[in-house]
Amino acid sequence: MGNWISTWTDGTWTDDSAARALPALLCLPPAGAGCQQFRSWQPALTGIAQVYGVQLPGRENRWREPMPDTFGAAVTAIATELEATVGDRPLVVFGHSFGGLIGYEVARRVTPRALVVSGCRAPTHWDGAGRGIVDDGQELDKLFDTAGLDPELLDEDTRALMVEMLRKDAQLSLSYVHRSDGPLPVPVHAWGADGDETVSAADLDGWAAVTSAGLTRHTVSGGHHAVLRRPQPVLEHLTTLLRGEGVPLAPTG
Structure with a gap:
């Protein structure tokens, strides 16, 4: 694997020829987080798909590496490595929150069968969305709260590291x-939570404007990270998309 994309087989950071024959699921984490959280998704999708996680610099195994200068530079690096990794296999892209925005731009370059986003406002609703994190300590505390983390219970070094990663991603x-420059020619599935105070229903409905293949909305109970905390419903949905069972998918390529 290259620097930007990691994968797991049977719980280890490795690759396997049998896994490479399966459809691919690309997972992009939220701001301030690494892709290790998707490691548990591989056993759940054994025999269905090979799970790949996008690892941005500045976290986990890339914590010493600098962030790219621009959003576009990051997307180009991810898409280039993804094309070399996945080839012509069927591909579904999943991104949560900030990861959904990156996933959308990656999808514009590689044309997967479907794009699935959760807790992510539509691209047309995104401009300036990270400014409050960069400039405002209260906005940072709100993010810790939506993640179910009490900043006062974190040790100073851990909180400082998390704040640094969040600010870098926000920047x-x-x-x-x-x-x-034209709508995405693949279906979009947008997952939201009825208790999410950071992404509104209108933010999710806005995804309809950026796809020519249709938007499907899904709603669960909980806060901003509800889909990641209780992933079984989205995993079942992803399984259906990866298998193409009764779901209209855009052609690969």
Whole structure:
């Protein structure tokens, strides 16, 4: 694996020829987080798909590496490595929160069968969304709260590291500009939570404007990270998409 994309087989960071024959699921984590959280998804999708996680610099095994200068540079690096890794296999892209925005731009370059986003406002609703994290300590505390973390219970070094990662990702998001050069030619499935105070129903409905293949909305109970905390419903949905059972998918390539 290259620097940007990691994968797991039977719980280890490795690759396997049998796994490479399966459809691929690309998973992009939220701001301030690494892709290790998707490691548990591989056993759940054994025989169905090979799970790949996008690892941005500055976290987990890449914590010493600098962030890219722009959002576009990150997307280009991910898409280039993804094409070399996945080849012509069927591909579904999943991204949560900030990861959904990156997933959308990656999907514009590689044309997967479907894009699944959760807790992520539509690209047309995104401009300037990270400014409050960069400039405002209260906004950072709100993010810790939506993640179910009490900042006062974290040790100083852990909190400082998390704040640094969140701010770097937020700064990266500020370089994002949505360019309307045609809708995404693949279906979009947008997952939201009825208790999410950071992404509204209108933010999710906005995804309809950026796809020519249809938007399907899904709602669960909980807060901003509800889909990641209780992933079984989305895993079942992803299984259906990866198998193509009764779901209209855009052609690969």
